[in-house]
Amino acid sequence: MKYVVAGILVAITASLMILGLFVSAQAGSTLGVAKGSALHTAKASTPDQALNNLLNDVQRRNWDRAFASVSEPSAVTESEFTQDWMGSNGSLRAFSSLESFEARPLHASNNEAQIRVHLHFSTPVGPLEEVRDFNLIRQGDLWKAVWPRFEIPSVPAQVIPVTYLRWDLVTGAAGDEWGAKNVDAPHVRILSMNAVDSAEGAVVMGEVTNEDTVPAFVTVNATLVNAAGNAIDEESSFDKIVHILLPKQVTPYRIDFPGLTLSNVKNVRMAVKATLVPAAADPVIGVMNQKIDSEAQGKSVLRGNLLNQSGETVNIPHVIASFYDDHGKVIWVSDGYVDRALLPQSSQPFAVELPRSVAPAVHGFHVVVNQFSLNNS
């Protein structure tokens, strides 16, 4: 009798083991959202394990092992794969690192799977998010990522004549006669201002223009004042403005007051400061194919392409967009950094998000491009 019981137990155990193997092989994906794990699985027997391995290695900058998680034959070389993650030409991606990721399965079968991943990068200009869909296939017992062809932007050797304009600034010496060499600060004007409440707090936004014939370094400050005439808070536009404005250039600005609402605000005091600075008129960056689209998650996104029409590399392009209602009033200002460098005569896509509450009222938009070039900084 005792042999019969032992035999049954062995049989059940064996069958469960076999079943377990079978089920794990069939499991195409993890249900729900999986957060990035620091654990590296030796054999990626599921798509999410394979993706987890790959992204963990990317986080650790272990490029050889990360590239080993890419299917063979691959459309990219290891160097292209590495450049896809590390960036090049002094781009923002070159200064950023993958901080975390969240994976959400979209589709899975026995041999292939598609997983949408929210990648969270930490960068010098703040956190950046990217949503990327990964395709994975099963090769033998292992799952591997299919890496799409990555176009490394390259510019053919050429000579681009540059006839750019530049303003230099000569300041008077201390010994000069009083009043003899004063140069006035540029004349700038706030064209519009709109204060709204948003999910994150109060927001003051609008547009400002340089009405002068010389370049100006512009900052816009706003002070919220309560009914008693006391200042509640004071903030500046920080990076949500094109600071260096050429003559007649218009820039949006946005000033955030996190955690505040306008219910206690009686008045908003605006102050625009302009300083004369040396500047150059180049590079000229065109903003092409601007369209408001809906993302897969239902968010409204303004997309387009930046086209560098000059011969100078723009390392970190920064897009600032103002959105108008049907009366031409600025109802929102969004911005976004492009993490790829904008090479001469080449283009890069961009996207800036619109809040759900604002999107239905948007009737028009205007995009300006701020640019940071390592050669000029």
Next chain:
Amino acid sequence: MMLCTAVCPVFCGAQQLQVPASAVAGQDLNLTTAGSGRGSFYLLGPGISRKTEVDLGEPIDLAGQDLRNAGEYTAVLCAGSCQSARFFVIAAKPSSLTFLVHPSRVPVAQGDAISGVAFSFDPYHNLTRSPLNIRFQLGFKGTALWARTVRTQNGVAWFRANSWKSAGPVQVAASSDQFSTTRVVQQVASDPCNLRITGQHTRTGILVQTEPVHDCAGNVVSDGTVITFTATGADGKATVDAPIKQGVASAQMKSAGPTVISVASGVVMGNEIHLGAQP
């Protein structure tokens, strides 16, 4: 007076000091004393504080160097007791004009856009408060545009004037009989006027270009002024902020289908052109 009281409360009235009602900055001055023996003389004034030993009954010579700054001075003579007297030093004859002109850049044909203020000073940088006729004059390329004579009040004279119609440097002079000071105001073109563009399909898209950009007075708008081109077509909107170079601005747009292109500079709108699909 406090010094007198504090130093010699007992022997006051032993000597006399006479000072003029006023003196001129930078000029020597004699103060008359009465009495005999030695005494201490104190001079207190703007930028000066000194003590000297003097013979009573002899005049006290104050060098012009000690009286350079206009204002109120106090002379104190002590010999057992102290006596003090006050006198004013007024500015000497004007020897220079300080001329402030605002702004340094001004758009053409603006009313009351240029202002200037002149201060007359003596050789020791004292503001001269005696009336002085100042002639303000605006000139452009050797031609006098505007002139006015203004009498100073408390050492100050000022003017306001319209900017001229042509872009370029305007000489603004302030002069009196003996001296003259000149400043330069750069008159710059005003906002673009009648902004017009032309466009054509090229191999790489659409080349759009302004006609030479002028203001309403016909001045060429400064190079570097940003012109915004906007193309709207089936594939979305495209914008390019292009600076004027050598009088015109141009941009390369990408649009395949029928496209409407508009132009603006700051808050000034230009014309619209309609281009058909790329042949």
